Amino acid sequence: xxxxxxxxxxxxxxxxxxxxxxxxxxxxxxxxxxxxxxxxxxxxxxxxxxxxxxxxxxxxxxxxxxxxxxxxxxxxxxxxxxxxxxxxxxxxxxxxxxxxxxxxxxxxx
Amino acid sequence: xxxxxxxxxxxxxxxxxxxxxxxxxxxxxxxxxxxxxxxxxxxxxxxxxxxxxxxxxxxxxxxxxxxxxxxxxxxxxxxxxxxxxxxxxxxxxxxxxxxxxxxxxxxxxxxxxxxxxxxxxxxxxxxxxxxxxxxxxxxxxxxxxxxxxxxxxxxxxxxxxxxxxxxxxxxxxxxxxxxxxxxxxxxxxxxxxxxxxxxxxxxxxxxxxxxxxxxxxxxxxxxxxxxxxxxxxxxxxxxxxxxxxxxxxxxxxxxxxxxxxxxxxxxxxxxxxxxxxxxxxxxxxxxxxxxxxxxxxxxxxxxxxxxxxxxxxxxxxxxxxxxxxxxxxxxxxxxxxxxxxxxxxxxxxxxxxxxxxxxxxxxxxxxxxxxxxxxxxxxxxxxxxxxxxxxxxxxxxxxxxxxxxxxxxxxxxxxxxxxxxxxxxxxxxxxxxxxxxxxxxxxxxxxxxxxxxxxxxxxxxxxxxxxxxxxxxxxxxxxxxxxxxxxxxxxxxxxxxxxxxxxxxxxxxxxxxxxxxxxxxxxxxxxxxxxxxxxxxxxxxxxxxxxxxx
Numbered sequence: 001x002x003x004x005x006x007x008x009x010x011x012x013x014x015x016x017x018x019x020x021x022x023x024x025x026x027x028x029x030x031x032x033x034x035x036x037x038x039x040x041x042x043x044x045x046x047x048x049x050x051x052x053x054x055x056x057x058x059x060x061x062x063x064x065x066x067x068x069x070x071x072x073x074x075x076x077x078x079x080x081x082x083x084x085x086x087x088x089x090x091x092x093x094x095x096x097x098x099x100x101x102x103x104x105x106x107x108x109x
Numbered sequence: 110x111x112x113x114x115x116x117x118x119x120x121x122x123x124x125x126x127x128x129x130x131x132x133x134x135x136x137x138x139x140x141x142x143x144x145x146x147x148x149x150x151x152x153x154x155x156x157x158x159x160x161x162x163x164x165x166x167x168x169x170x171x172x173x174x175x176x177x178x179x180x181x182x183x184x185x186x187x188x189x190x191x192x193x194x195x196x197x198x199x200x201x202x203x204x205x206x207x208x209x210x211x212x213x214x215x216x217x218x219x220x221x222x223x224x225x226x227x228x229x230x231x232x233x234x235x236x237x238x239x240x241x242x243x244x245x246x247x248x249x250x251x252x253x254x255x256x257x258x259x260x261x262x263x264x265x266x267x268x269x270x271x272x273x274x275x276x277x278x279x280x281x282x283x284x285x286x287x288x289x290x291x292x293x294x295x296x297x298x299x300x301x302x303x304x305x306x307x308x309x310x311x312x313x314x315x316x317x318x319x320x321x322x323x324x325x326x327x328x329x330x331x332x333x334x335x336x337x338x339x340x341x342x343x344x345x346x347x348x349x350x351x352x353x354x355x356x357x358x359x360x361x362x363x364x365x366x367x368x369x370x371x372x373x374x375x376x377x378x379x380x381x382x383x384x385x386x387x388x389x390x391x392x393x394x395x396x397x398x399x400x401x402x403x404x405x406x407x408x409x410x411x412x413x414x415x416x417x418x419x420x421x422x423x424x425x426x427x428x429x430x431x432x433x434x435x436x437x438x439x440x441x442x443x444x445x446x447x448x449x450x451x452x453x454x455x456x457x458x459x460x461x462x463x464x465x466x467x468x469x470x471x472x473x474x475x476x477x478x479x480x481x482x483x484x485x486x487x488x489x490x491x492x493x494x495x496x497x498x499x500x501x502x503x504x505x506x507x508x509x510x511x512x513x514x515x516x517x518x519x520x521x522x523x524x525x526x527x528x529x530x531x532x533x534x535x536x537x538x539x540x541x542x543x544x545x546x547x548x549x550x551x552x553x554x555x556x557x558x559x560x561x562x563x564x565x566x567x568x569x570x571x572x573x574x575x576x577x578x579x580x581x582x583x584x585x586x587x588x589x590x591x592x593x594x595x596x597x598x599x600x601x602x603x604x605x606x607x608x609x610x611x612x613x614x615x616x617x618x619x620x621x622x623x624x625x626x627x628x629x630x631x632x633x634x635x636x637x638x639x640x641x642x643x644x645x646x647x648x649x650x651x652x653x654x655x656x657x658x659x
Contacts, residue, residue: 022136024206025161065138068156086530086583087522091158095523097533100191100454 013074016042016081017054018091019067027091028067030057035067039081039092045072110173110405110474111256111398113221120263121223128152129211136208151231151269153224154210157526163205164227165217169237169255169279170198170477174467177475179220181460187213192460194445194453196517196568197276198236198477199227203524225263230271232262232343236278238286239478242402243440243486245432249298249306251281253399254335257391261336268343272350273358275343276315283597288479290314290323290599291571293360294342296335306332306395312342312372313364316565320601321361324369326376332395336388341380345372407472410437413491422497425508430493441471441485441496442478444515447507448544449537452518453481462503470496479568480517480556482510507544513552513622514543517568521561521578522585528561530578530585531611535559538615546619550626554634556595557618571595573635574618575602587614591621591647592639600636606648617651624650 016039017030029039036042045051051072058070073083083089090096113121128148135145153164165180172180180200184192187209188202195201205213217223226233235258237251238244258277262268268275278287281298289295295311307329314323330338349367351357364372417423429442443463445453455463463483467475470492471485478484488496500506509515516539519525521532536559546552559576560567569575575590586608593602609617624647628638639647 020156022142023208025156025159027159062142065136068142084583086580086585087158087528090522090531094159095533096531097451097523097537099189100451100456 010074010084011048013076013084014044014046014078015051015054015072015074016044016083017058017070018073018088019058019061019070022065022068030054030061035061042081044075044081046078110171111168111252111401117260118218118221121218121221121225124152124223124225125211125214125218128214132207132211147229149210150228151225152210152214153227154205154207155228155526157203157524158522159524160203161205161207161210162524163202163210163213163224164195165200165202165222165224166227166234167199167222167477168259169235169241169252170239170479171241171252172475172477173220174464174473174475176220176222177460177467178464179216179222181457181464183213183216184460185457190458191454191456193451193520194455194477194481194483196479196481196519196566197234198239198479199234200477201520203520229269230273230275231269232258232265232271232275232277235259235262236276236287236292236479238280238282239442239476239482239484240286240431240440240486241281241476242406243433243435243438244282244284244286245434246284247282247434249281249300250399250402251279251287251296251298252402253395254296254298254306254308255279256398257336257395258339260394261339261391268347271343271347272352273355275346275360285595285597285599286479288568288571288595288599290597291316291320291568291595292323294326294339295323299329301329308332308335310338310342313361313369314599315359315361316568316570317359318356318563318565319359319361320565320570321365322599322601323361324364326369326373332392333388336391337380337383337385338376340388341376341383344379345375349375405472405474407435407438407487409435410489412437413489415490415493421501421506421508422494425497425506426493428508428512429510430488437490439488439490439493441488441493442510443483443485443500443505444507444509445482445505446509446515446540447504448514448541450507450540451533452516452536452540455483459503459505462499463505466496466499480515482515509544509547511553512543512547513555513557513574514540514547515556516540516543517556517558517572519559519561519567521559521567525561527564528578529563529580530561530587532559532561532567532576532578535576535578535587535611535614539618542615542619546622550622551632552622555622555625556593558593568595569593570601571599572602574621576614576618577608579608581608585611587611589614589617589621589651591644592636594636603639603644605644605651607652613655616654620650620653621647 028035029042297309311323472487476484518536522528558572590602
């Protein structure tokens with residue numbers, strides 16, 4: 001993903017940084033403690049400078065091979081961590097369906 | 110079945126070994142993601158919304174019992190205990206880890222399987238009729254030519270980076286059960302006057318954002334000319350196909366923009382300027398492959414009378430069992446579409462159990478259909494009851510093949526990084542409601558196909574009732590198309606009108622079916638009613654409550 005231009009509706013929105021784990025492919029979010037599978041404690045960028053810093057952090061993390069495809073996600077409100085985009089909401093929530101198999105594989109850990 | 114020779118085995122073994130090294134270098138930081146991504150895609154490894162997805166090739170949908178058992182083992186050992194059979198007759202694992210994939214490829218290679226060319230802009234898995242070799246209406250078994258195409262297209266150095274992905278289907282029967290005319294190239298095989306195979310070649314079909322039914326490129330092409338012609342068709346496409354716009358990069362756009370005659374002229378000009386001797390051995394190889402498939406055909410049995418007093422068994426016989434070309438056998442389709450099930454999903458336990466069933470009752474052979482079901486192609490008639498009883502135990506005896514509840518659905522936004530809306534929950538709800546409805550009404554021949562984005566992996570364009578999930582202002586919205594067909598009379602469905610939200614969609618589908626039943630004459634199917642009365646009655650029915658509420 002390239003640098004996000006904060007224009008239009010996204011100009012006033014807070015953003016968080018997301019990526020996928022190189023090893024598992026899981027959705028991850030950047031927090032003060034590092035990458036987390038939960039966005040609950042994600043670092044929020046409230047202005048364009050902070051968003052640029054998050055994006056730079058994403059690029060740096062990609063270079064040390066921890067994550068792939070880092071990008072920032074606009075949030076729906078100033079006081080919550082729910083993304084605007086349906087796709088991003090689904091990445092956080094996981095599949096909306098009951099999975100058919102027993103959770104026996106290593107990816108379920 | 111086809112059995113690998115030393116060349117085939119060496120190729121997949123080497124590919125698995127090569128990928129192990131590539132993964133190791135990626136995890137060690139020796140290659141970047143930009144460098145690694147095309148390598149993993151060439152081995153069928155996608156990064157989806159929540160995890161890596163490995164797509165495994167099932168060439169022309171044919172599996173041995175051992176291969177299916179291996180697919181179940183992989184689901185259990187490396188995934189979350191299930192896999193998803195796709196409309197290209199492949200299987201996908203949704204929760205794989207990068208560090209496990211090389212081991213998975215080694216396991217696959219041990220049973221003559223791989224994930225090569227299940228992604229990328231190359232020739233993808235060749236598909237065919239799931240009843241190949243056993244269907245009563247078959248002229249010629251399409252599997253030998255499908256295998257020949259697999260060998261020709263696998264790691265073909267000239268076609269590894271085409272303008273876009275390329276899909277080929279082969280059929281050899283009166284009824285097209287492979288959606289042949291919705292492929293970049295479709296091949297209809299038949300027999301000549303002296304029993305020699307002949308091939309009608311269709312070009313420029315496809316779905317996606319610009320759906321097209323293929324047009325006839327050449328008829329009655331002989332076996333010696335088949336690969337040279339296909340090679341030239343791909344070469345002209347490779348040269349002229351648009352690389353500036355991926356939405357216009359498929360061969361259907363090239364053929365439409367050039368015109369069929371100009372495209373054909375260029376193909377034959379290319380052919381005339383080539384040394385075709387590289388293909389001289391192809392008929393001999395075809396004969397070798399054909400002999401392997403012929404050897405696996407089973408000897409006739411004494412026909413058995415099947416007791417039909419149990420209504421559930423009788424219904425299953427009527428819907429899921431088809432006539433066989435060899436006396437004494439039947440072909441059984443196992444529905445992966447029970448009420449509320451996820452279309453195409455099977456658990457590891459189910460895969461292993463079906464592999465056992467195939468060993469006991471179906472010459473150790475299984476097929477995957479493009480409608481996301483499985484087939485036991487060689488069931489002796491006097492063993493049908495035992496197979497049914499076993500499927501009841503497994504929860505896989507739903508008698509709904511070819512009925513409206515036999516729904517195709519892509520993974521949609523529950524898994525797929527490209528999706529714009531969910532498909533699976535829509536399919537689950539509709540399957541429950543339609544299964545109830547088809548117990549009261551005749552809904553044979555109605556196909557309901559659901560895609561979660563415009564790429565149309567769920568074949569919505571080719572359905573009697575097609576459903577396309579879209580993102581409308583970050584809300585799911587479902588567009589309905591009517592009267593599409595995937596068979597020999599292939600046609601693209603027509604958009605009914607504005608989309609429906611997820612909540613109102615099922616009732617709109619029911620009103621469309623109400624209109625169909627009211628308008629139907631003499632057992633017409635929905636496409637015939639639509640052709641006779643047009644869109645308006647269906648549109649009025651579908652939107653009436655919404656207009657009243659407005």
